[in-house]
Amino acid sequence: MNDLQPRKDLLDIESLTLEEIEYVLENAVPFKQLFQRSVKKVPTLRGKTVLNLFYEPSTRTSSSFEVAANRMSADVTNFTISASSVVKGESLLDTIETLQAMRSDYIVIRHQAAGVPGIVAKHTRASVINAGDGYHAHPTQALLDSMTFREVFPDYAGKRVAIVGDILHSRVARSTSTLFNKQGVELAVMGPGSLVPAGRHDFMTRLSSWEEVFDWKPDAVYLLRVQLERQEGQFFPSIGEYHRMYGMNAERLDKMRQLGAYLMHPGPVNRGVEITDEAMRYEKSLISTQVENGIAVRMAVLHWLKPQTEKK
Amino acid sequence: MSEQPDITTEEILSPDGIEEAVIDLAKKVGAVCSGSEFAFVGIFTRGVTLARRVAEVLQQDGMECPVGTLDISLYRDDFDNRGADLPRLESSDIPFALDGMRVILFDEVIFTGRTIRAALDGLMDYGRPSKIELAVLIDRGHREIPIQPDYVGETLETTLNQYVKVRFREDDDKEGVFLVTEK
Numbered sequence: 001m002n003d004l005q006p007r008k009d010l011l012d013i014e015s016l017t018l019e020e021i022e023y024v025l026e027n028a029v030p031f032k033q034l035f036q037r038s039v040k041k042v043p044t045l046r047g048k049t050v051l052n053l054f055y056e057p058s059t060r061t062s063s064s065f066e067v068a069a070n071r072m073s074a075d076v077t078n079f080t081i082s083a084s085s086v087v088k089g090e091s092l093l094d095t096i097e098t099l100q101a102m103r104s105d106y107i108v109i110r111h112q113a114a115g116v117p118g119i120v121a122k123h124t125r126a127s128v129i130n131a132g133d134g135y136h137a138h139p140t141q142a143l144l145d146s147m148t149f150r151e152v153f154p155d156y157a158g159k160r161v162a163i164v165g166d167i168l169h170s171r172v173a174r175s176t177s178t179l180f181n182k183q184g185v186e187l188a189v190m191g192p193g194s195l196v197p198a199g200r201h202d203f204m205t206r207l208s209s210w211e212e213v214f215d216w217k218p219d220a221v222y223l224l225r226v227q228l229e230r231q232e233g234q235f236f237p238s239i240g241e242y243h244r245m246y247g248m249n250a251e252r253l254d255k256m257r258q259l260g261a262y263l264m265h266p267g268p269v270n271r272g273v274e275i276t277d278e279a280m281r282y283e284k285s286l287i288s289t290q291v292e293n294g295i296a297v298r299m300a301v302l303h304w305l306k307p308q309t310e311k312k
Numbered sequence: 313m314s315e316q317p318d319i320t321t322e323e324i325l326s327p328d329g330i331e332e333a334v335i336d337l338a339k340k341v342g343a344v345c346s347g348s349e350f351a352f353v354g355i356f357t358r359g360v361t362l363a364r365r366v367a368e369v370l371q372q373d374g375m376e377c378p379v380g381t382l383d384i385s386l387y388r389d390d391f392d393n394r395g396a397d398l399p400r401l402e403s404s405d406i407p408f409a410l411d412g413m414r415v416i417l418f419d420e421v422i423f424t425g426r427t428i429r430a431a432l433d434g435l436m437d438y439g440r441p442s443k444i445e446l447a448v449l450i451d452r453g454h455r456e457i458p459i460q461p462d463y464v465g466e467t468l469e470t471t472l473n474q475y476v477k478v479r480f481r482e483d484d485d486k487e488g489v490f491l492v493t494e495k
Contacts, residue, residue, distance in 0.1 A: 004398045023398065030383060030401040039437035042386040072386075303386075304398065 006306040009121040009128040012137040013178045021179065024300045025147050031303075032296035034071065044303060045074035051104040052078045053095075053120075054131070055111040060267055061131050061141075064291070065108045068298035074106070092116065096123045105307045109133075127305035129298075135171050140301060141266055142175035144294040145222070146183065148286050151293075152262055153219060157184035161264075162213045163204070164190050164246060165224030165274055172266045173224055177204060188216055191224075191246060210246075214255045220262040220286070223248055226273045239273055247272075248279040262286050318495040324476070325466065325489035330449070333465030334362070337447055338369035340463045341416055344445075346375065350414040353380040355431050356402045361480045362449055363418035380406035382417075387430035410439030416463075420478040422448045425459035432459075450489060452476050 004023055013021075034040055050069040052062050062078065069076045099107060099120070107126045109117045114136035121128035132138040146156075153159050161180055167173045167189055177187050181203050188205040189196055190213050196206065207213050213221065226242060243249070248256075248263070253276075256263065263285045269275050280287070325333060354363030360381045367377035383402040417431055428446060435444065447463035452470045468476065470491065477490040 005396060006394070006398060023400070027401045030403045033403045033405075037438060042437070043433065044386045044388075044391055303401075306394070309392075 007304065008306060008308060009117075009130075010139050010301055010305060011118050011121060011128070011130045013139050013142050013175045013182070014137075016139075016182075018182060021143070021146070021182065024143060024297065024304055025150065027303060028143075028147055028293070028296040028300040031299040032293065035292070035296070041071050041073055043073045045069065045072040045105075048074045048105040049103070050074045050076045050106040050108065050302070051099065051102065051126075052076060052080075052131075053099070053107055053109045054078075054080045055109075055116075056132070058110055058132070060291070060294075061110065062108075064294045065129075065131065065140075065298050068295050068302060069106070071295070072299055072302055074302070077102075077104070092119065093123070096120055099126070100124055106302060106305065125308040127307045129301060129305070132171055135169060135174070138171045138175045140294070140298055141172050142179040143301070144290055144297040145172075145176045145264065145266075146179050147293045147297055148264065148290050149180075149185070149220060149262075151289070152286070158186065159219040160186045160188070160217065161220045161222055162188045162190060162207065162216060162218040163222045163224065164213065164248075166226050167191050167196050167224065169227045170224050176222070176266075188213065188218065192242070210252055210255075214259065217259060218261050220264055221248075221256065222264040223269075223274050225266060225268065226270055228270070228273075243273055246274065248275045250276065250278055253279050253282055256282065256284070260284070264290060267291065320493045320495070321477075322491045322493070323488055324450075324468065324491050327481075327487040330480075330487065330489060333449055334365045335369055337362075337449070337463055337465050338366045341366060341447055342370045342373065342375055345370075345377075345414065345416070348414050349412065350416065351378045351380060351408055351410070352416050352418060353382050353406060353431075353435060354418045355427065356381060356383045356404075357483050358478055358480055359417075359419035361482045362420050362447075363416075364482075365480075366418070366447070378408050380404075380408065382406065382431055382434055384427060384430040384434050387434045389426060389430065404434070406438050410435065410441045413439075413441045414443045415441040415445070417444060417446050419446070419448050420480075421450045421452060421476050422446070422459075422461050423452050423454055423476075424456040426456060428459045429457055449478060450476050 052065055054062050066076050104126045108129045108131050110131040111133050114134035117128050117130035117133050130137055150156050163173055180187055188207050190207040263282050265287050352363040352367055354360030363379045367379050370377050382404045385399045385401050445462040448461045449465040451461055451464045451467045474491055474493045477492055479486050479488050481487045
C-alpha cells in the first residue's frame, strides 16, 4: 500500500524514507523528459512563488532552483544576503517575519550555519528546501547524485562509489553518502587525513591512497570540491600538494579508464586542484549530467512538497 | 476486493461489449482519418490502452496509426487539492511532430471535461496540430466546462453519486466497464 504522506519541508536526507526517495527519483524522470520538448515549461506551479534565499554565494545551486521553478511556471524571487552582513539569531527571526509577509509558497535556503533551514521551516507556512546549511546537509545534491548514478547503474545496490577529497567540509559528502548508504551502494572515502573525520562515516571504508582506491575497484569515483573559502585552518600544506596527492590527473585517469569507472563531481570544479583539464573531458564523466539532473530533481521536489494551507 | 454493503456495482459492458465498442470507434475514427496525416494520443493510463486497441483494429485494415502517450498530471487544475495520494508521474512520449497533424485524443471516460482541458494544454506544448478531436469509450455526462467528445463508444446516463470504472486486461486484473453507485 501507499504509505507516502505529503511533506512540507526537505531539510536533510536522514529523515527521508526509502519510499519517499524512490518517489522523488521516479518522478524526476518525466520532468527530465520535458527538457527534450521545445516547450520545456509546464503550468503546475502557476501563481505560486518560490523565494531563493541565499546567505552564501552560490551560482549553480541557486540558478538550478531558479530554472526548476521557472520550468514549473512559478514566480521566483532571488534574495541574496551579502556574506558580510552577519546574521544573528534575532535578525533571522526578523527575516522570517518578512518572508511570512511576502507569502512565498516555497523557500529555498542556503546558510552557513547548520540548522537554519529547520528553524525557518518551523516558523513559516511555506515549504522550505535546504539548499545547503553549513557542514550539515545538501539533500537535493544527494538526490541528483543518486539519479545520475542510477541512470548508469539501474541495479545500483552493491555498486561501489569512492568519495575522494575534503570530507570534513562537505555537506555534499554527508548527504550523498547517507543516501547512497540507504540505497545499499557501497562507499569508501579517501582524502587528507586531516579532512577525513573519524567516526562520522562508520559505514564507509577508509582508504588512504589512490592505489587503495583503485584496488577497491570502484564503479564511480566522486571527487569533492576543495572548499578553499571554507577552510579556516590549514588542513593540508598547499594546493599543489593536494593536487599531487588527491587530484585526478592523467595517470589516475588512465586507471579510471582501465576500470571503466565513472567520474562525478558536485561542481564547481577547481581546475588544477582536485581535477585537471584533461580529466574534465573524460568520456565517462557524469559532471554535466549531474547539472541537468539537478534541475529535474529540484522540479520533482517542488512538485512533492506541500506548503501548509493558510488558515482563513 | 470486498464489496461494501452501501456500494453496488453493475456491469455496463462485458469484455465482448468493450470489443464491439472499440471496433465501432475504429470505424468512425478510421473513416475520417484515412488519407490525412494523423496520429493518436492516449491519456495515461487507460486512454493509452484504448488508443492502442483502436490502432490495432485499424492496422488490421492496413492503416498505420502512430500512438503517443500523455500524462496530464502537471497540467491539472486541482494541484492544490492533492491529498494524501501523491501523484506519480509518467513519461509522456509523443515520438512524432504534431505540427500540422490531425490528432485524435483518447480517454476511457469523459466526465467533467477537466482532464481533457488539461490534455489540450499539454498537447499544445508539443506542437500545433491542424486539428484535435476527442474519442472516448464512455461519456457519462456532467460536464463542468464546454468540451465535448467527437467519437463515443457508449453514452451513459449517470448521477453524481455514481462513477464509471473501466478495466482493461492490459492495466488491470480484469476486463469490463462497471457503474459503481454509492448509496
